[in-house]
Amino acid sequence: MDVAIKQVSKLYPGKVRALDGVTLNIGTGTFGLLGPNGAGKTTLMRLVATLDVPTRGEITVGGIDCRRRPAEVRRLLGYLPQSFAAFRRLTAYEFLDYVGLLKGLDGPRRRRDIERMLELVGLTGAARARAGTFSGGMLQRLGIAQALLGDPALLIVDEPTAGLDPEERVRFRNLLAELGKDRTVILSTHIVADVERACRELALLAAGRVVFRGEPSELAALAAGAVWEVEVDEGTYERTRLSHQVVSAVSTGGGRFRLRVVGESPPPGAAGPATPTLEDGYMAVMRRQQRAQQAAG
Amino acid sequence: MRRQLALLGREARLMLGWGFLCFLVVAGFALAVGLSSVEHERRTLAAVDPGMARALAERVGVRMGELLMPLAALVASTHAVVLDRENGVGEVVRTAARWRPGVPLRRVLVAWAAFLAAIPVVLAVPPLLMGIDLGLGRMILAPLAPAAFLTGLALAVSAWLGSYVTGLAAAGMVWVSDLMRPGVLTGPLYLFQAGQPLADLNLQANRLLLVGAGAVLIALALGLYDRRA
Ligand SMILES: Nc1ncnc2c1ncn2[C@@H]1O[C@H](COP(=O)(O)OP(=O)(O)O)[C@@H](O)[C@H]1O
Numbered sequence: 338m339d340v341a342i343k344q345v346s347k348l349y350p351g352k353v354r355a356l357d358g359v360t361l362n363i364g365t366g367t368f369g370l371l372g373p374n375g376a377g378k379t380t381l382m383r384l385v386a387t388l389d390v391p392t393r394g395e396i397t398v399g400g401i402d403c404r405r406r407p408a409e410v411r412r413l414l415g416y417l418p419q420s421f422a423a424f425r426r427l428t429a430y431e432f433l434d435y436v437g438l439l440k441g442l443d444g445p446r447r448r449r450d451i452e453r454m455l456e457l458v459g460l461t462g463a464a465r466a467r468a469g470t471f472s473g474g475m476l477q478r479l480g481i482a483q484a485l486l487g488d489p490a491l492l493i494v495d496e497p498t499a500g501l502d503p504e505e506r507v508r509f510r511n512l513l514a515e516l517g518k519d520r521t522v523i524l525s526t527h528i529v530a531d532v533e534r535a536c537r538e539l540a541l542l543a544a545g546r547v548v549f550r551g552e553p554s555e556l557a558a559l560a561a562g563a564v565w566e567v568e569v570d571e572g573t574y575e576r577t578r579l580s581h582q583v584v585s586a587v588s589t590g591g592g593r594f595r596l597r598v599v600g601e602s603p604p605p606g607a608a609g610p611a612t613p614t615l616e617d618g619y620m621a622v623m624r625r626q627q628r629a630q631q632a633a634g
Numbered sequence: 635m636r637r638q639l640a641l642l643g644r645e646a647r648l649m650l651g652w653g654f655l656c657f658l659v660v661a662g663f664a665l666a667v668g669l670s671s672v673e674h675e676r677r678t679l680a681a682v683d684p685g686m687a688r689a690l691a692e693r694v695g696v697r698m699g700e701l702l703m704p705l706a707a708l709v710a711s712t713h714a715v716v717l718d719r720e721n722g723v724g725e726v727v728r729t730a731a732r733w734r735p736g737v738p739l740r741r742v743l744v745a746w747a748a749f750l751a752a753i754p755v756v757l758a759v760p761p762l763l764m765g766i767d768l769g770l771g772r773m774i775l776a777p778l779a780p781a782a783f784l785t786g787l788a789l790a791v792s793a794w795l796g797s798y799v800t801g802l803a804a805a806g807m808v809w810v811s812d813l814m815r816p817g818v819l820t821g822p823l824y825l826f827q828a829g830q831p832l833a834d835l836n837l838q839a840n841r842l843l844l845v846g847a848g849a850v851l852i853a854l855a856l857g858l859y860d861r862r863a
């Protein structure tokens with residue numbers, strides 16, 4: 338299912354420009370929407386999910402216009418919002434049944450789908466428990482189950498791994514990668530590792546603009562020659578923080594730190610080049626972005 | 635068809651709770667109190683003119699029913715447009731629903747079905763238990779039009795402002811205003827023309843206006859539910 342986003346801008350009341358001329362074409366596979374908090378990820382996903390309309394530009398899903406034919410787009414769509422909740426007084430099964438009914442699934446198909454989804458997300462044992470008693474992780478899994486009901490060709494999940502423990506997070510990523518085999522999955526996150534493991538392609542969003550679009554390895558490659566490792570004392574660490582983007586700092590005892598930094602020139606000290614990771618690439622692009630913004634105004 | 639019925643059932647479970655039942659019990663009691671306040675007079679009358687006695691009790695019944703039962707409709711239906719949002723389920727419901735206005739529409743239908751079923755029970759049981767003889771027809775009809783108007787008003791305001799409390803408050807204000815200063819705020823949309831008529835108002839026209847305005851307001855609320863982010 339192809340999603341085409343053309344020159345989309347979104348202004349919220351109070352002149353907040355949440356999206357600024359975003360153009361993206363997304364095809365089958367798991368697509369990562371990466372960016373810091375406030376970058377506009379949720380805004381963009383809500384527009385595709387027909388929950389809101391763009392101020393400018395247009396969005397089509399499988400060639401269907403989101404603004405003019407939203408009901409038809411919703412037929413193709415499964416959506417997991419950033420803060421998912423279920424009716425507390427309904428059980429997991431009852432809630433899925435309600436959503437299935439809304440999606441227009443008829444009797445036997447609905448029952449089969451619900452049972453399959455409960456199985457897929459590992460909630461079969463909790464099907465008769467009320468959603469009000471669920472832990473964060475269980476609720477999130479119920480959320481993905483409701484989104485998947487009816488086997489949508491387009492699945493949109495907004496920061497689905499937030500609030501999950503490491504084990505659940507890994508399970509979830511694998512599930513999303515798996516789901517992307519035969520459908521379009523758009524996954525937003527501010528956690529680089531989510532994209533690294535689950536996504537074939539990604540876009541990096543910053544302040545409402547697409548600042549990178551490509552494969553994870555390409556984003557990592559953007560930091561080639563700009564990643565360094567160095568061991569320094571505390572004073573040098575402080576100075577390095579001002580001149581470079583410190584990706585990680587590990588205390589090695591005796592007031593010394595082992596740093597991994599991103600910057601245009603080697604940091605002070607006996608620095609050696611390091612192989613860039615996706616996270617380094619993310620940092621490098623964000624750093625360039627910030628510099629450009631500072632230079633502009 | 636079966637799917638629609640199943641959906642109505644689910645909505646009924648989400649919409650109707652103890653609050654509605656409690657309100658019906660209270661309304662029944664209030665009606666009993668109202669009837670007993672004229673019981674002495676009615677008994678005296680009954681000895682000389684049974685028709686007049688019956689008319690007296692009926693007048694009290696119509697007045698009480700028209701006052702109380704529209705509030706029951708409000709209690710049953712005010713959450714219709716904000717239920718999912720209040721539960722944090724708004725975005726899920728709004729993306730799952732094929733025809734969005736259908737969601738609050740089904741909720742209004744369920745609430746009104748419960749309300750319509752409750753009217754004869756609440757209004758018939760107290761006089762029956764008290765051994766008071768009165769005609770039920772006008773009593774049952776009287777609350778319908780004001781209930782339709784107040785429901786529409788509450789829903790439109792809640793859909794506009796995004797919380798059921800504001801809708802309840804708006805409808806409650808109109809109700810209190812018409813109780814204290816009949817027709818001053820509402821004019822031709824005066825709520826209590828059946829139980830406490832104003833001289834310059836035609837009952838039939840007033841009822842039609844109330845129902846029409848209620849229907850328009852409900853349609854407006856459904857439209858707002860569809861549009862609002
Ligand atoms: N309903 C809203 N009204 C006003 N501003 C909003 C609204 N929703 C989001 N914003 C603003 O739009 C920007 C993008 O937000 P959002 O899309 O939630 O980003 P992200 O999901 O990437 O964290 C932020 O500056 C946020 O404060």
Ligand SMILES: [Mg+2]
Nearest residue numbers: 378379419496
């Ligand atoms: Mg977000």
